[in-house]
Amino acid sequence: MAQDLRDLMGGPRVRMAPSPTGLLHVGLARTALFNYLFAQKEGGKFILRIEDTDRERSDPKFEKDIVEGLQWLGIKWDEFYRQSERIAIYTQYLEKLLKESKAYYCFCSEDELESKRQDQMSRGEAPKYNGKCRELQAAEVKKYLAENKPSIIRFKATSKKVMFHDLIRGQLEFDSSLVGDIAIAKDLATPLYNFAVVVDDFAMKITHVIRGEDHISNTPKQILLQEALDFPQVQYAHLPLILGPDRSKLSKRHGAVSVADYKKDGYLPETLVNFMAFLGWNPGGEREIFNLPSLVKEFSLENVQKSGAIFNLKRLDYLNGFYIRQKSIKKLAELCKSYLPEADQSELEKIVGIYQERLKKLSEIKELAGFFFQDKLVYDKELLKWKNMTDKEISQSLDKSENLLSKIKEASWTKENIEKVLMPEAERVKDRGYLLWPLRVALTGQKASAGPFEIAAISGKEKTLKRIQNAKLKMQNNN
Ligand code: GLU
Numbered sequence: 127m128a129q130d131l132r133d134l135m136g137g138p139r140v141r142m143a144p145s146p147t148g149l150l151h152v153g154l155a156r157t158a159l160f161n162y163l164f165a166q167k168e169g170g171k172f173i174l175r176i177e178d179t180d181r182e183r184s185d186p187k188f189e190k191d192i193v194e195g196l197q198w199l200g201i202k203w204d205e206f207y208r209q210s211e212r213i214a215i216y217t218q219y220l221e222k223l224l225k226e227s228k229a230y231y232c233f234c235s236e237d238e239l240e241s242k243r244q245d246q247m248s249r250g251e252a253p254k255y256n257g258k259c260r261e262l263q264a265a266e267v268k269k270y271l272a273e274n275k276p277s278i279i280r281f282k283a284t285s286k287k288v289m290f291h292d293l294i295r296g297q298l299e300f301d302s303s304l305v306g307d308i309a310i311a312k313d314l315a316t317p318l319y320n321f322a323v324v325v326d327d328f329a330m331k332i333t334h335v336i337r338g339e340d341h342i343s344n345t346p347k348q349i350l351l352q353e354a355l356d357f358p359q360v361q362y363a364h365l366p367l368i369l370g371p372d373r374s375k376l377s378k379r380h381g382a383v384s385v386a387d388y389k390k391d392g393y394l395p396e397t398l399v400n401f402m403a404f405l406g407w408n409p410g411g412e413r414e415i416f417n418l419p420s421l422v423k424e425f426s427l428e429n430v431q432k433s434g435a436i437f438n439l440k441r442l443d444y445l446n447g448f449y450i451r452q453k454s455i456k457k458l459a460e461l462c463k464s465y466l467p468e469a470d471q472s473e474l475e476k477i478v479g480i481y482q483e484r485l486k487k488l489s490e491i492k493e494l495a496g497f498f499f500q501d502k503l504v505y506d507k508e509l510l511k512w513k514n515m516t517d518k519e520i521s522q523s524l525d526k527s528e529n530l531l532s533k534i535k536e537a538s539w540t541k542e543n544i545e546k547v548l549m550p551e552a553e554r555v556k557d558r559g560y561l562l563w564p565l566r567v568a569l570t571g572q573k574a575s576a577g578p579f580e581i582a583a584i585s586g587k588e589k590t591l592k593r594i595q596n597a598k599l600k601m602q603n604n605n
Contacts, residue, residue, distance in 0.1 A: 137170035138333040142203075143323065145177045146188035149384035150195035152376065152437070153338055153368050156402045160365060161336050162201045163403070163425035173330055174203035178210045179322055195385040199395045200418055207330070209322055216317040219325050219355060220279060220310070228354045229310060231267050232259040232280045254306025255280065279311040281321070281351060288346040293334075293363040293427050300346035308347050320347045328357040336363045336427070363427050366406040369434040376437050392465065392488025397446040406435040415448065443486045450485045458482060465492040468499040476584045480576040494575070498585060503571030503593065507600050512563035520564050521601045526551060527565045528594045534587065541583035548579070568597030 142158040144150070158174075165172040174196070178184035189208075196203070209216075223229035232255070243253040260282065270277065285303035292298050310321035317325070323344075327335060342364045352359055370380035382388055388398055400416050408431065409416075409424045416424065450458065459474035465488060466474060477495045478485075485491065497503055510520050530547045552561040566578040569585060582590045 138165060138168050139171045139173065139331050140165050140334045140336055141173040141175050141327070141330065141332050143175045143177050143326075143337075144192050145180065145183070145319075146185060146192060147180065147183040148188055149386055150192040151383045152385065152388075152398075152402065152405075153383075154192070155195060155199060155201075155385050155398070156368065156405050157337055157365060158196055158201050159199070159399065159402050160407070160425075160427075160430070162203075163421050164334065164336060164427060165204075166422040167425050170333075171204040172202075173205045173207065173332070175206075175326060175330070176208045176210075177319065177322065178208060179216075179317055179319070181210075181316075184210075191384075191386060195389075198389060199385065199399055201399075205330070207326070209317075209326065212326070212329075213315050213317075215329060216311070216322055216325055217314045220314050220317065220321070223281065223310075223354060224279070227282070229279050229281050230260055230262065230307075231271065231277045232307075232309070233262075233270050233275050233277045234258055235276070252304050254304065255308075257307055260307065277313070278309045279313070280307040281310045281354065283307050283347070283350055288349050290345065290349060290359065290362055292342075293361060294366075294430050295342075295364055295432055298342075298345075302346055302350055305347055305350075310351070320344055321351060324348050324351040324355065324357065327360055328352070328355070332360055334361045334363060336365065339364045339367050363430070366431055367434045368405050369436050371436065371438070373434065373436070380437065381439065390489070392461075392490065393442065393446050394449045394461075394488075397442065397449045400445055400449075401442050404435075404441075405437065406430050415445075447486045450488070451482060453482075455479050455482070462488055462491045465489055466495060466499065473498070473584070480580045480584070497570045497572060497575075498581075500571075503596070505567065505571035507605060509571070509573060510564045510567045510597055510601070512559040515560065515564075517601055517604075519560070521598060523561055523564045524568060524594050524598050524601070526561060527568075528591060528598070531582065531587070531594070532591060536587050539583065539587045541579045544582050545579045564597065565594065568594050 140161040142154070142161050144154055162172045164170070174193075176189050176192070178189065220229065224231075234255075239255070242256055246253045259280070283302055283305050285301075288300045288302050290298055308320060309318055311317045326332075327348075345362055345364075349359060351357075368376040370376045372380075376383060382391060385398065389395075396417055399418055399421070400414075403416060403421050403425075404414070407425070407429055409429060453461065455475050455478055456471075458478045459471055462474055462478055463469070463471075466477070469477065477498065478491065481491060481494050485494075510524075512520075512523075515523070527548065530551060531544065534543055534547055548561065548565075552558040555561060562578050566575060566581065567573075569578060569581045569590060575581065585593070
């Protein structure tokens with residue numbers, strides 16, 4: 127059936143249907159990516175549908191985050207919908223189900239439902255609605271509605287075996303008698319999730335529902351609703367859960383999970399796309415670097431695994447380092463700008479030039495190179511000491527550097543010249559560290575950094591000499 131529909135419309139139609147009740151997290155972004163890749167590969171359409179019917183929990187700021195996150199990742203949609211703008215469509219189908227007695231008003235109070243639920247659970251039964259309002263007379267319903275008695279709309283779930291073929295998990299079977307009569311709307315203008323999804327998947331001619339495995343228990347409910355509404359069944363593909371390294375479901379406990387946080391941390395969109403593609407999918411073979419177009423070429427649902435996908439942060443960092451090294455210096459400098467706002471483009475280009483090889487995340491540039499822009503470096507005097515140097519030897523070493531460097535003319539202040547001037551002296555003593563370590567610490571205040579020649583070259587003559595003098599003062603004042 128779904129195949130026919132697909133042929134008729136020239137390619138599959140898939141959707142990502144986030145509720146704007148939280149930030150775009152990796153799980154959701156992975157769902158979007160797989161839908162996008164599938165649509166692109168098969169010459170179909172990818173639809174973004176914001177499921178904002180839960181007015182209390184939905185917030186436009188989350189919709190904005192989701193939309194911007196997907197745009198940043200390069201995941202483009204062909205059509206966009208917002209459920210809150212489609213209420214009339216749901217009302218029409220709710221009325222239809224009520225009219226056909228496939229749905230009914232339920233006036234049971236929350237307390238009543240809760241005590242029934244407790245009862246059932248104490249008897250070891252799965253809680254479900256007992257069907258009390260199923261047989262209310264029309265006149266009674268009318269009276270209660272006129273009195274504004276609180277109510278919801280329930281769907282009469284038929285007891286049967288619901289079967290469907292999941293493209294990833296194979297043939298699945300559920301006993302719908304365990305489901306009970308599910309709530310499908312708070313009122314005619316407030317549909318609930320399972321109902322609105324079914325109406326929209328039909329209205330938007332969705333052929334494949336590709337979503338996280340956590341939705342699998344909703345699928346039989348949605349199939350029953352499709353049947354009641356005479357809608358064709360769609361094809362389902364439930365993606366494996368994403369697990370943390372401890373094999374529990376990925377959550378905030380495992381660190382950043384929102385795309386915005388990864389972006390802030392300095393992961394590149396191409397890294398996340400490449401990384402997320404492998405959360406449950408594998409093309410086979412050794413190749414592990416894939417950009418969006420190459421993923422489109424390779425992607426297939428057949429290569430999606432059933433078992434949980436482990437989130438490996440080391441791999442994420444490895445990929446990010448790889449993509450950072452692919453950037454031109456100019457581009458990398460632009461990307462690092464927000465982490466070192468004090469630097470101008472040309473300074474940034476010099477700085478990223480010496481750190482590109484070792485950067486795993488863009489944000490690390492702040493830690494690595496922030497010292498260039500600090501007025502006064504704060505570090506412990508002890509740090510200036512190489513091996514067993516005495517205070518006197520440190521001061522002498524700094525004097526030597528200062529003397530040698532001050533001879534270089536401003537216009538000749540390059541890394542090569544600095545090296546040429548300092549190296550013979552560095553080589554003359556026991557080991558280079560006696561000259562170069564105190565100098566490097568004086569210029570950076572850091573235990574580890576790039577080499578002193580490069581740093582002095584970028585810092586400029588004036589700042590270099592100033593920092594050496596400050597280090598000498600530190601030695602004199604013993605602080
Ligand atoms: N609104 C649902 C969610 O955010 C979407 C479920 C679906 O894809 O059917 O989880």
